[in-house]
């Protein structure tokens with residue numbers, strides 16, 4: 001019998017496991033681990049062994065991309081004292097351990113750079129819902145205007161133009177350190193009521209200067225940050241932005257503005273938009289966890305109308321559902337949070353359900369899986 005490869009049946013490759021290249025970065029599949037704070041830094045925002053094990057498990061589990069948690073660009077921008085950071089050179093080497101591990105397992109190392117703005121300086125015990133008392137190490141916070149997030153969270157100082165310069169430079173320096181630490185994918189956190197989203201939203205930005213008022217003015221600070229970061233890092237580093245596509249509030253930020261913002265992000269050199277929602281006003285009855293379908297629809301609209309690839313996120317648990325999102329052009333990536341915490345090897349089951357023949361287990365597992373078939377699902 002001929003062994004001519006032309007006569008072999010074509011390999012089944014699902015959309016979920018279809019490789020993707022952005023710039024020069026190759027992703028072995030479209031499965032990303034969504035950024036999730038772990039509040040496990042013991043000292044000065046330094047990642048420790050926990051982070052190595054935590055992120056390593058997802059890479060071993062087959063994720064094509066791991067986006068490490070919201071990581072502060074300056075100490076003032078930490079949500080809690082246990083946030084990770086990249087505000088100094090001493091953070092580079094501990095993060096390098098994480099990126100080396102992820103890359104060695106075939107996973108693109110990513111990180112979310114963040115500034116918590118008026119939602120900074122909170123306690124871990126309250127799950128960030130209460131300000132940390134000054135006597136317990138709390139610090140002063142900053143926002144576009146002097147409006148507090150809730151009655152449990154202290155009022156921020158309205159940022160001066162000098163503050164904005166300092167914060168913009170902190171994003172650029174942190175991005176440079178991220179590259180030195182080996183990250184190939186940098187996501188800027190413009191969502192969930194943290195500093196950059198509060199500049200976008202008319203509900204939280206009541207400035208009278210060139211950074212407040214019209215949509216153009218409210219986008220200005222964010223776009224300045226994108227510009228500073230883009231020139232600070234090599235062009236082939238993938239730059240993503242996570243947005244809240246809506247505030248879920250009358251007269252707030254909404255989808256139409258998100259589409260316009262995404263077009264601007266594209267013009268300013270951003271490669272991907274990660275579409276989340278909410279988090280801007282304390283006490284509003286919303287949950288990004290309960291509005292997954294709206295987030296996915298918004299990801300589809302933004303991808304279609306801005307021409308930028310999107311990541312869909314929110315309650316993506318079932319691999320067949322994830323496959324459908326990609327096949328329907330809702331997004332280019334799926335970002336998965338809690339399902340990965342539950343099942344760090346989620347892609348193994350996904351490949352089995354999708355009968356994807358391109359999927360490869362890590363080498364050390366591959367030989368024994370073929371031998372005993374003990375991983376086969378019922």
Ligand SMILES: Cc1cc2nc3c(=O)[nH]c(=O)nc-3n(C[C@H](O)[C@H](O)[C@H](O)COP(=O)(O)O)c2cc1C
Nearest residue numbers: 034035036037069070313314315316336337338339
């Ligand atoms: C424990 C935990 C920590 C999170 N931390 C972050 C974060 O650091 N940055 C961020 O943008 N979103 C964060 N999120 C939101 C997730 O990235 C994701 O958008 C959300 O959980 C919805 O996706 P899921 O339904 O797949 O979990 C966090 C969510 C959880 C559950």
